[in-house]
Amino acid sequence: EVQLLESGGGLVQTGGSLRLSCAASGFTFSNYAMSWVRQAPGKGLEWVSTISYSGYNTYYADSVKGRFTISRDSSKNTLYLQMSTLRAEDTAVYYCGKGGGDYSAFDIWGQGTMVTVSS
Amino acid sequence: AIRMTQSPSSLSASTGDRVTITCRASQDVSRYLAWYQQKPGKAPKLLIYAASTLQSGVPSRFSGGGSGTDFTLTISSLQSEDFATYYCQQYYSYPLTFGGGTNVEIK
Numbered sequence: 001e002v003q004l005l006e007s008g009g010g011l012v013q014t015g016g017s018l019r020l021s022c023a024a025s026g027f028t029f030s031n032y033a034m035s036w037v038r039q040a041p042g043k044g045l046e047w048v049s050t051i052s053y054s055g056y057n058t059y060y061a062d063s064v065k066g067r068f069t070i071s072r073d074s075s076k077n078t079l080y081l082q083m084s085t086l087r088a089e090d091t092a093v094y095y096c097g098k099g100g101g102d103y104s105a106f107d108i109w110g111q112g113t114m115v116t117v118s119s
Numbered sequence: 120a121i122r123m124t125q126s127p128s129s130l131s132a133s134t135g136d137r138v139t140i141t142c143r144a145s146q147d148v149s150r151y152l153a154w155y156q157q158k159p160g161k162a163p164k165l166l167i168y169a170a171s172t173l174q175s176g177v178p179s180r181f182s183g184g185g186s187g188t189d190f191t192l193t194i195s196s197l198q199s200e201d202f203a204t205y206y207c208q209q210y211y212s213y214p215l216t217f218g219g220g221t222n223v224e225i226k
Binding site: 037059061062099100108111 | 120153165210211217219
């Protein structure tokens with residue numbers, strides 16, 4: 001079964017850091033671009049970041065550029081999002097998704113992990 | 120950034136109704152357009168990609184059309200399980216962008 005499972009969310013203070021993980025299974029992880037998409041409470045979907053299948057190319061939304069870093073470990077079939085200098089407006093459910101690169105839609109989504117940034 | 124504008128933002132419909140949602144891109148995205156369905160507390164689900172290609176397992180009552188800047192999602196006969204929020208998304212260029220969503224409610 002194709003599956004993505006996020007972890008690492010939680011409550012963090014403004015200015016703090018957090019690392020999200022997304023464990024992939026059921027497909028050849030190293031063949032696909034992977035992405036993070038977030039959704040603030042009661043709001044719509046916002047793309048955050050994409051990493052190419054090789055890991056060589058990364059892309060970020062302006063709202064997180066310079067604060068968030070996307071990476072992947074194909075030996076562990078795991079996608080990461082290192083988040084630093086967190087702000088209240090980063091509070092959201094963070095989803096990992098398969099796709100977003102090479103003209104591909106997000107065909108598989110994880111269940112999401114909640115990140116709450118509070119002072 | 121390419122802005123995606125959906126309309127309407129919400130609609131009320133009855134089971135069996137034909138429903139059409141529109142999505143307009145602020146610039147040409149060719150056919151790199153996807154539609155997602157999201158139910159409360161759940162992750163989005165891909166319905167349609169490449170503007171009109173039905174994702175595997177999605178019922179045929181869903182269809183997509185359009186190219187360039189104007190796109191539609193049509194549900195031919197609304198079922199109870201279709202009440203949800205629908206989003207369009209362009210994947211033509213970065214930053215990838217979503218429409219604001221259309222909430223389909225029970226009349």
